[in-house]
Amino acid sequence: xxxxxxxxxxxxxxxxxxxxxxxxxxxxxxxxxxxxxxxxxxxxxxxxxxxxxxxxxxxxxxxxxxxxxxxxxxxxxxxxxxxxxxxxxxxxxxxxxxxxxxxxxxxxxxxxxxxxxxxxxxxxxxxxxxxxxxxxxxxxxxxxxxxxxxxxxxxxxxxxxxxxxxxxxxxxxxxxxxxxxxxxxxxxxxxxxxxxxxxxxxxxxxxxxxxxxxxxxxxxxxxxxxxxxxxxxxxxxxxxxxxxxxxxxxxxxxxxxxxxxxxxxxxxxxxxxxxxxxxxxxxxxxxxxxxxxxxxxxxxxxxxxxxxxxxxxxxxxxxxxxxxxxxxxxxxxxxxxxxxxxxxxxxxxxxxxxxxxxxxxxxxxxxxxxxxxxxxxxxxxxxxxxxxxxxxxxxxxxxxxxxxxxxxxxxxxxxxxxxxxxxxxxxxxxxxxxxxxxxxxxxxxxxxxxxxxxxxxxxxxxxxxxxxxxxxxxxxxxxxxxxxxxxxxxxxxxxxxxxxxxxxxxxxxxxxxxxxxxx
Amino acid sequence: xxxxxxxxxxxxxxxxxxxxxxxxxxxxxxxxxxxxxxxxxxxxxxxxxxxxxxxxxxxxxxxxxxxxxxxxxxxxxxxxxxxxxxxxxxxxxxxxxxxxxxxxxxxxxxxxxxxxxxxxxxxxxxxxxxxxxxxxxxxxxxxxxxxxxxxxxxxxxxxxxxxxxxxxxxxxxxxxxxxxxxxxx
Amino acid sequence: xxxxxxxxxxxxxxxxxxxxxxxxxxxxxxxxxxxxxxxxxxxxxxxxxxxxxxxxxx
Numbered sequence: 001x002x003x004x005x006x007x008x009x010x011x012x013x014x015x016x017x018x019x020x021x022x023x024x025x026x027x028x029x030x031x032x033x034x035x036x037x038x039x040x041x042x043x044x045x046x047x048x049x050x051x052x053x054x055x056x057x058x059x060x061x062x063x064x065x066x067x068x069x070x071x072x073x074x075x076x077x078x079x080x081x082x083x084x085x086x087x088x089x090x091x092x093x094x095x096x097x098x099x100x101x102x103x104x105x106x107x108x109x110x111x112x113x114x115x116x117x118x119x120x121x122x123x124x125x126x127x128x129x130x131x132x133x134x135x136x137x138x139x140x141x142x143x144x145x146x147x148x149x150x151x152x153x154x155x156x157x158x159x160x161x162x163x164x165x166x167x168x169x170x171x172x173x174x175x176x177x178x179x180x181x182x183x184x185x186x187x188x189x190x191x192x193x194x195x196x197x198x199x200x201x202x203x204x205x206x207x208x209x210x211x212x213x214x215x216x217x218x219x220x221x222x223x224x225x226x227x228x229x230x231x232x233x234x235x236x237x238x239x240x241x242x243x244x245x246x247x248x249x250x251x252x253x254x255x256x257x258x259x260x261x262x263x264x265x266x267x268x269x270x271x272x273x274x275x276x277x278x279x280x281x282x283x284x285x286x287x288x289x290x291x292x293x294x295x296x297x298x299x300x301x302x303x304x305x306x307x308x309x310x311x312x313x314x315x316x317x318x319x320x321x322x323x324x325x326x327x328x329x330x331x332x333x334x335x336x337x338x339x340x341x342x343x344x345x346x347x348x349x350x351x352x353x354x355x356x357x358x359x360x361x362x363x364x365x366x367x368x369x370x371x372x373x374x375x376x377x378x379x380x381x382x383x384x385x386x387x388x389x390x391x392x393x394x395x396x397x398x399x400x401x402x403x404x405x406x407x408x409x410x411x412x413x414x415x416x417x418x419x420x421x422x423x424x425x426x427x428x429x430x431x432x433x434x435x436x437x438x439x440x441x442x443x444x445x446x447x448x449x450x451x452x453x454x455x456x457x458x459x460x461x462x463x464x465x466x467x468x469x470x471x472x473x474x475x476x477x478x479x480x481x482x483x484x485x486x487x488x489x490x491x492x493x494x495x496x497x498x499x500x501x502x503x504x505x506x507x508x509x510x511x512x513x514x515x516x517x518x519x
Numbered sequence: 520x521x522x523x524x525x526x527x528x529x530x531x532x533x534x535x536x537x538x539x540x541x542x543x544x545x546x547x548x549x550x551x552x553x554x555x556x557x558x559x560x561x562x563x564x565x566x567x568x569x570x571x572x573x574x575x576x577x578x579x580x581x582x583x584x585x586x587x588x589x590x591x592x593x594x595x596x597x598x599x600x601x602x603x604x605x606x607x608x609x610x611x612x613x614x615x616x617x618x619x620x621x622x623x624x625x626x627x628x629x630x631x632x633x634x635x636x637x638x639x640x641x642x643x644x645x646x647x648x649x650x651x652x653x654x655x656x657x658x659x660x661x662x663x664x665x666x667x668x669x670x671x672x673x674x675x676x677x678x679x680x681x682x683x684x685x686x687x688x689x690x691x692x693x694x695x696x697x698x699x700x701x702x703x704x
Numbered sequence: 705x706x707x708x709x710x711x712x713x714x715x716x717x718x719x720x721x722x723x724x725x726x727x728x729x730x731x732x733x734x735x736x737x738x739x740x741x742x743x744x745x746x747x748x749x750x751x752x753x754x755x756x757x758x759x760x761x762x
Contacts (some may be wrong), residue, residue, distance in 0.1 A: 015742040019722045065743060109676035110740035112578060115571030117718045120669045121737040122568060125710045130721030136742055139720060149710050153725075173568050173706040187714035189734045192725060194733075228711055252707040351760065447728040485731075669737075 006055055006072045007084035013040065014067040016095065018132065021067075022095040022414045026421075031090065033075035033083045040412060041132075042066045059319040113234075114142055128191055129178075130154055132169065136179065137161035144169050144176070152178025152190055152233065157408070159240050162233070166244045173230045175252070176245055178233040182209035182415075182448075185216065185229035193417055193448035196483040200225020201321045203259040205249040207266030209359030210444060211293065211310055213479050214506055215265060218314030221504065222480050224321045225257055234361075237269030237277075246273070247280060254284035261320045262288040263313060268295035278304070287320040289313050293362060294369040294384070300327065309504040310366055337511055344515035347501055350473050352437030354378075354517055355430045356401030356510070359416035359424050360479065363442045364403040367510040374514035375399050381406055396430060417449045424460030431464030431472055438473050440463070440513040442506060443495070445480025445488055452486060454494035461498045468517075473516050474500040477509035504511060558651075558652035562625050563665045565698050569672060573664065576695035579680075579688040584609055587689065591696065596630035600645075603635035605684065612689035613696075616657075618648045620697025623661055633682040656682065657690065 001014050021039040028037035036053050040046040042062025055070050062068045062465065063096055070371050071087040073080050111117040118124060127143035129136050133156025140150045152165075157179035168177045170205060177184050184191045184204075188199030195213055197220035206212035212229050219226055230249040237243045243485030246264070253259045262284070264277060274297065281288045289305045290297070305326050307313040312330055319329035354371060358364035361382065366379045378384070379400045381393040393402055393409070404416035404423055416423055423441065430436050443453050450456060461474060476495055480488040492502050503509035539545060565573065582587050587610055590598040596617070602610030618628045632645050647653070653661075656679050663671035679687040717736040719726040726738035 016743075017722050019724060106680060108673040109680055110673075110738055111572055112740050112742070113571065113575040114718070114739070116575045117739050118672060119569050119571040121716060121735060123713075123720065124716045124718045124735075124737070125713060126715045127718045127720060128725055130722050130725065131741060131743075139741075143718070143720075149707060153721070173708075175707050175710070186710060189714065189715050189729070189732050191717070191729065252711060255708070256711055273571065349538040399705065422706060447731070 005074070006070065006203070007088060008055065008057070008060055008068060008070045009088055010042070010060065010062045011067040013065050015065070016067065017130065017419070019393060019414065020095075020132075022412075023421070024091055026414070026419060027094055028087055028091055031083075033079065033446075034071055035074040036070075036072040037087065037091075037476055038068070038070045039095075039154070040068055040474040042068050043132075046412065116145060118146060125149060126186070126191075127314060128153065130192075133157050133179070137165060140165050140176065141168065143299055144172065144174055147172065147174070150177065150185055151191055151231070152176060152181055153447060154178070155180040157251050159235060162235060163241055163244075166236075166241065170244055170248055175230065175248060177231045177249075180209075180235070181233045182233035183212045183446075184231045185212075185226055185231065187227060188225070190447045193415075193444070193446055195220070195230070195446040195479075195481055196485070197481055198225040198483075199227050201260035202226050202263060202317050203228040203230075203253045203256070203261075204263045204265060205230050205232065205253065206264075207232045208293065208362040209234075210442075211265045211291070211362035211366075212478065213274050213360070213446060214235060214310040214363060215263065215291065215314045215317070215360065217479050217481055218505060219318055219321075222314065222318035224318040228253065228256075232266075233269065237266055237273045239272070243269060243273035243276060247276060250277060250280050250284075254280070254286055257290055261317050262286050263291060263317045264288070265291045265310075265313060266293070267362070267425060268292045268297070268333040269417050272274050287326075288322065289317045289326070293366050299305075305330075309370070309507050310362070311507040333400075337431045337508065340508060340512045343501075343516050344512055344518070347473055347512075347516055348514050349469070349519070350437030352435045352471075352517065353396075353433075354399045354401075354438045354440060354513055355396050355433075355436050356440040356513070357426055357430070358401060358403050359420070359423065359443050360368065360403045360442050360444050360506075361403050363444075363477075363479070363506045364401055364405075364466055366506055367440065368401050370510040371399065371514040374511070374518055381408065396433070402426070403426045417453075418446045420450055420453045420456035424457050424489050427457065427460035428463040428467065431441060431468040434471075436472055437467075438474045438513045438516050440509060442509070443480070443491060444474055445478065445484040445491060447485060449486070450466070452491075454486075454491040458494060458498055461495075461500065465499065473513075474498070475503065475509050475513040475516070477503045479506070479508045520676040520682075528628070549652055551696075556655050556658065558647070558658070560619065560623055560651050560653050560658060560661070563623050563661060565664045566667060568667070569664050570699060572672070572676075573695050574699040576688075576691040577699070579692040583685055584613075584689055584692065586610075587613055587692075591692075595628075597632075600630070600632050601641070603685075603689075605686075607641045607644060607683070607686055608637060609685050611637055611645055612683075612686045613693035615644055615648045615653075616693025616695075617692035618645070618693075619653050619657055619661070619690075619695045620694045622648070623652055623693075624697070626697075660694075 025037045038050050043064045050375050069091045073083050075083050076510045088288050120374045127148045128151045129139050130153035133154045136154035137157050138167050166176045182192050183194045216226050233243045236245050291307045305316045315333045317328040356367050368384050372378050379388050379390050379397050381390050382403045383389045396440045478488050495502050599610035601608050621628050660675040663675045719738040720741045729736040
């Protein structure tokens with residue numbers, strides 16, 4: 001009988017957070033001969049994912065409370081047994097000492113209940129929740145019951161649950177930031193995926209995670225700090241939720257004497273929500289910038305500026321914080337953008353298509369808006385218009401931009417800001433397409449993100465260059481600062497040594513990439 | 520026993536002894552043996568802020584300790600003596616935690632072990648506890664629970680939770696019953 | 705604990721889930737505690753069950 005090429009082990013009643021499990025799976029994949037590795041709780045959804053990963057799950061009886069470790073090998077028959085056994089052992093070793101626990105003062109007791117946690121930190125004022133979506137709503141309700149504000153990093157929380165949680169919180173004067181909120185800043189402290197920038201006079205309400213990171217970074221580059229950056233989750237400003245938390249946050253920041261300039265960010269809200277936000281901000285009598293990315297709203301009035309891009313929003317807010325003219329700052333910025341044509345000339349025009357590979361959803365959206373104005377329609381898995389949707393997110397057509405942070409890529413996988421390997425592979429794939437002239441990508445830094453994304457992408461870029469030679473120009477933006485754990489200058493150096501043209505913002509990178517292909 | 524942290528009332532000698540063959544007779548003269556800690560348990564009281572934390576330790580009975588659940592729910596403590604595998608059955612660990620908590624608070628211990636009901640090591644442990652002597656980690660935890668210091672509480676609770684296969688967690692569950700149980704606490 | 709208090713005092717965080725976020729808060733010297741969270745079906749509700757069973761008379 002041939003020996004099996006897979007091994008599945010169930011560890012009963014064991015729970016680990018998803019990031020830990022995926023990091024361990026990633027480590028296992030580094031073992032030569034291990035072709036697929038999966039660590040997941042025995043939920044129905046995970047059975048499906050493992051099935052599609054080629055595992056034979058016959059006889060597996062894990063429940064959602066059990067951990068399943070599954071490994072598959074492509075090694076020759078004689079070596080399989082030992083290899084699979086070794087991989088399982090390795091998995092258990094990693095689990096005994098998970099990567100994220102390093103900073104934990106080893107051996108300290110960690111409370112299992114909210115009551116336990118609150119007896120350790122009785123004046124806690126915020127819960128950061130990143131458990132699986134199907135539990136996250138109930139956990140959030142418990143936290144609100146205890147008077148805690150909530151940051152809900154988890155996604156896959158049903159919209160009805162979101163509304164229920166937010167209404168309960170609003171009644172108590174509490175914030176619910178999320179679901180699917182990756183970034184917040186409170187008094188300069190970064191939570192989730194956020195950058196290490198200094199605090200300052202500007203505060204932000206954002207329905208867009210990487211949008212908040214980009215504006216935070218762009219302000220820091222202009223010497224202006226951010227005191228609070230409150231995320232709401234993208235769905236908050238849609239009709240179903242009605243902007244409950246966006247308005248709650250705007251009101252709190254307007255009432256806060258320490259906030260000198262208010263910024264509200266996101267994709268354009270539902271019209272009635274947009275009206276409410278606009279009215280509230282105008283009545284607040286604070287200098288304000290509304291950055292509705294790609295929005296139709298136009299015209300600055302009553303000290304309220306309306307912007308369509310992220311760097312623009314930051315440039316205007318920075319000017320207001322410095323007591324300068326916001327409109328002039330915007331003019332200067334757009335004049336600056338025109339000079340990118342010269343840079344494109346110097347780099348050398350290319351022919352063919354643009355391929356954008358993004359980890360940040362808002363950055364991908366903004367990139368499409370900008371490139372469309374220069375090159376025409378852009379196809380995407382998250383297109384500006386429905387007709388431009390890519391049939392297969394793994395196969396680009398004509399000018400394309402792919403957001404790797406979408407659910408289709410993150411089900412059972414780490415977010416692309418943590419695991420850059422999928423994009424590194426895709427860079428090489430794109431380079432093999434003779435019709436491609438420019439590859440554009442983002443590198444997002446900060447707490448919670450990959451330790452060294454440039455090095456992770458480097459492999460793909462090197463292979464791409466040797467496949468395509470000089471046919472393709474590589475353009476990137478780095479969303480980060482030197483004080484980030486990854487150090488933005490260091491990341492930039494790695495990319496530039498590989499011949500990547502690095503820009504100061506996503507708006508510039510998208511423009512430069514498009515201009516290289518123009519005409 | 521691997522470190523001073525693992526010291527119980529009767530194990531204080533172990534650290535200073537050389538290795539012996541099985542069956543060898545040993546006479547120990549305690550003079551000159553370094554005293555590492557005093558196992559006597561002074562009376563004390565839990566700072567009420569830890570109630571939420573200590574209360575959750577009864578949940579340790581949910582997983583690998585579920586064999587102990589029924590007697591605990593019915594409070595038939597004597598049924599726990601000797602219950603569970605190993606050299607210190609988990610039931611005895613639970614009772615040791617329970618007794619430590621009761622004695623600490625100056626309350627009566629609600630069970631009465633009779634010789635021969637459990638392993639010799641467990642019997643020694645229970646006898647020591649009932650005589651008011653407890654092991655090093657436990658004493659440190661009770662001291663922390665009387666204080667306001669979260670670092671001391673999480674540090675000492677962690678060192679017990681990790682102790683042995685299930686011993687430490689069973690002990691914490693027993694302590695929880697003593698400090699937070701509806702009738703005992 | 706209202707929003708205003710959060711904004712004035714700065715974050716004092718109960719982390720429930722991804723451990724890395726707790727580590728990052730500690731790096732920034734923020735006050736935080738990290739929970740060893742499990743789905744309640746995995747055993748977290750024993751305390752409630754105990755109370756109910758005992759109240760049920762024995």
